[in-house]
């Protein structure tokens with residue numbers, strides 16, 4: 442083994458000793474816990490509501506079983522579950538070096554959870570939120586020690602996706618942000634450090650610009666929901682696991698984008714209203730696949746199959762993504778050198 446590999450292994454072993462708390466064990470809390478267990482960490486998983494206790498273990502076990510079946514690990518779920526403490530007692534968070542809050546998107550609920558976390562953890566522990574959209578600068582104002590507070594924005598299912606945004610708020614200590622960024626590689630992520638807080642962070646800003654335009658096209662009769670989705674899947678969906686938007690423009694010719702922008706930007710939708718199409722669905726109780734009522738019509742069987750198909754796909758796309766990391770070309774060049 443080379444000295445550099447030995448150093449990497451030693452670093453991994455050091456990382457694995459860090460005990461991590463996850464508070465709130467809904468959809469994301471369970472997959473984040475799974476990711477951290479697979480990375481070798483002891484995990485203290487705190488049920489923010491009693492109902493979390495009913496489902497969390499079976500959800501995490503199912504993720505671990507599927508990870509074994511898909512070759513993400515050679516170990517059985519029991520191996521990892523020994524490292525998991527599932528509890529309603531915040532007191533077990535005391536030894537944690539990092540606690541990740543993963544409760545519903547509500548400032549008051551998150552604030553009360555931070556009080557409970559901070560009453561337990563040591564002064565040097567880090568605290569983070571998986572919020573999708575609440576600015577980190579606002580969330581950290583609800584804590585006693587804002588400088589140790591960060592956004593850790595995961596993508597579901599967190600144990601298969603390579604995505605993780607680490608967001609610094611106005612009062613976050615940048616050195617601690619760098620530390621989280623380094624740590625995230627050890628969790629199997631290709632992380633992004635957002636050095637200055639901005640609403641929606643990176644991917645939500647990009648995605649919501651696309652959602653707005655998609656609604657505009659459908660509501661104004663240019664294309665159907667199915668057609669917009671098909672175009673999306675087969676154009677950006679085709680290349681985005683390999684490259685991001687900037688590398689894509691490099692690959693396909695920067696000059697033509699420059700030309701198109703001049704004509705197209707003034708024509709794009711810039712409305713600030715919530716589109717009627719989604720408003721009507723939400724007001725009628727539609728949630729999407731979870732209650733078989735969304736932009737498409739589903740039978741109960743179809744809705745369930747979409748959920749299963751997404752799960753299956755997330756393991757497949759992970760395998761492909763691992764073959765094409767961000768530095769794929771640099772790696773090829775290193776291999777070719779004698």
Ligand SMILES: NC(=O)c1ccc[n+]([C@@H]2O[C@H](COP(=O)([O-])OP(=O)(O)OC[C@H]3O[C@@H](n4cnc5c(N)ncnc54)[C@H](O)[C@@H]3O)[C@@H](O)[C@H]2O)c1
Nearest residue numbers: 465466467468469470489490543544545546571572573597
């Ligand atoms: N679902 C996603 O794809 C996704 C992606 C990125 C970020 N997020 C963010 O992650 C967080 C959790 O989302 P989720 O999808 O896991 O939600 P979820 O509905 O599956 O789970 C929410 C959890 O919040 C807690 N909770 C609910 N009501 C509470 C209350 N009154 N008091 C205390 N705790 C309460 C419970 O632990 C519950 O399990 C949110 O901030 C969400 O915006 C979600």
